[in-house]
Amino acid sequence: MVYCAWDGEEPGLIGSTEWVEQHAEELQKKAVVYINSDENGRGYLEAGGSHALEPMMNEVARDVTDPETHISILDRRHSRELVNAADNGRLGKALLQKKGFSLGALGSGSDYSPFLQHLGIPCFNIGFGGESSGGEYHSIYDSYDDFRRFKDPSFQYGVTLARTAGRITLRMADATVLPFDFRAFFHTVSGYANELIGLVDQMRETTALTNQVLKENHYGYAADPTVQLAPPAAKAEVPFLSWSSLQNALTLLEAATTRLSDSLSHSHLTGSRADLVNQALYRAEQQLLSDNGLPRRPWYRHSIYAPGFYTGYGVKTLPGIREAIEQRNWKEAQEQIEVDAAVLRKFAGYLGSIAF
Template structure:
């Protein structure tokens, strides 16, 4: 999970530079400084083609299997990450005009655009080889619903020492599994089956998780309720909650019962306090709600949202390809040693988590999430937060279109894009919100019954898991058939960061009116399909109440 922060272009190669302007060197933040000789292993390859080789096939025949060309799937231009100490003499040798102010980096020298008298010879010794990778899968069978799975996964491979990424996550998830095993030995029984996965080859393109999930796609579609993804459990002090909105209440309820080691307060209270502060610092004015008469701007109600999922970790195949709701939960911070040799035990013990108190807190939080998700009679999916998120995402798209129109120029070759399908999407979101509230009320009432019929619970839980699957687009997103989720996907130009409502977002970003006209009805139809799935679940839940 990284991105290049500096680059020196050469005729036939380029260097990737760890530039101190974006780390502590420039901000005088000693904890986040990268060392002069430090090199981070950032993204230097077209990794959208990686992670496509299925283990049960002879990978020597992978070109026939995938239709990919080996030369196109790996970096065509030789590249080498270098430290800023190694880059300094190269910058100093550049002549020509000084760079614009916005290009000036953090090194104590004047940056020039070149050319210069220096020639650089780059030697890259890349070895291509076939390696065996191994996922480790463990299960704790459920007592009442063994064919429904609550999953937790963490990758164990690292670029270097990996104290943060991924070993902090490995430690915390294994401790959570140990605690669940101890509870089992003491008489606790999960209602649903718990599945633990230790993924291999995540750093090479999410290979282990992707291949396993693709191979077990039909079984996952039938059985998976949710996925708790853990990558780097501890890289700083701040609780970071990302996930599908239907899991918001589950994770916040668990976080309310775990104490933050830094403040002595419940984690959820701190997280909500920070979200409210961010909300208050933003412009708290919006247009009338969807479906309301236009009576001018008003103050919105505060409603916390989980961070939107994009990609960059092992939840990707589960959410983006299979439509399985997932959480990504960790303690985060700008730790400055990402994917470098300095991500080691010394850094973690000295700077990252002295006393390993946040590792312990993360393990407690994961244990509670898993135990409650596996034990709840009704699957812990609430959809009112999803409706709020959809409205927020649609508002963001509407604002994007408005900004583009304001920034347009009469001399532009193409006219600004027109959001002609806004009313259609607004109506679909409003219908989703109304149905979500009705379903949440119905499942709440069902859960409050002393002894609801087992058959009703089984049918309701089946129906609840189908809601997320309804967001999947059969042919996938434009030019990205692997990514099938209509609401969440990584951006085409944002690395790991999410593009909510990605098909429509892509059309707006590219100012492509034809693509927008195509994507709006697709998105509206997927929201309508999810609404219909919720209506079916509500009908079953109401039937169980009589």
């Protein structure tokens, strides 16, 4: 079962939270992927989604032609990334060596949210943009005439979006073995974990420096004596968190994803055996749901992706850990490290149990 949705559906149709909750059991049993598109205009491919499907998304982007430049939408996106990184030597060099692009992580703001973050169903959110105006979204100016005059006058990118979503749909529907590659997921989550470890180390250094500057009254000496401004308050020192359980879980996950990839590449599955393996593959993301959900937000159960508590639609990755760190709630941060480590251990065990 492959679902597709475009923004603008009325409540009660596919994509509404109520509908998803009402059909949760059937969706978790049968839904392979949910493909969403919200806004579309002229420009470059914008894509986010479940990272185990990132290699497949790159293959699709390689096979769709951009209507303005007549190169693939993959190559055009890559060119834009290189131009934007031209002033950053290290990033630019890395992009030159990179063959494909990375899917963005999904926060919220559209109909994929209940599928992914409540039920653990793999999702895509795709569209084109960057060369058309905005600001009319969900207003009285969000009209056919506005689209025809300003957004995509020739409707070429509407066709390109349909070709992109259509290829994803057909690839998922017709595959003998579904194109999930959990090695891509492992590399993505490992990167998130390293980001958080670096974030805590940076906060520790910054906090120690700020407190020393306060202690030696440098704020007072540097202040304008004619302006009554108080210096910032000293902050509690940043403790050393234990990351070992999360790192060990990631080691298990790396081994499990490598073994699974090797098994899939050497197998010749057909019939009922292929059906069983495919069911295990598309239900795998459900193993990333935590039983209690995020702190103070139990509806959001995905341990890897969630909209930020204070950022609206903006995504937070490894959200339980990340938001606790940002709020300097060190006790909760350590608790969430253990929660996510347990989820990833379970996920690695699940992938390792897929029988061929």
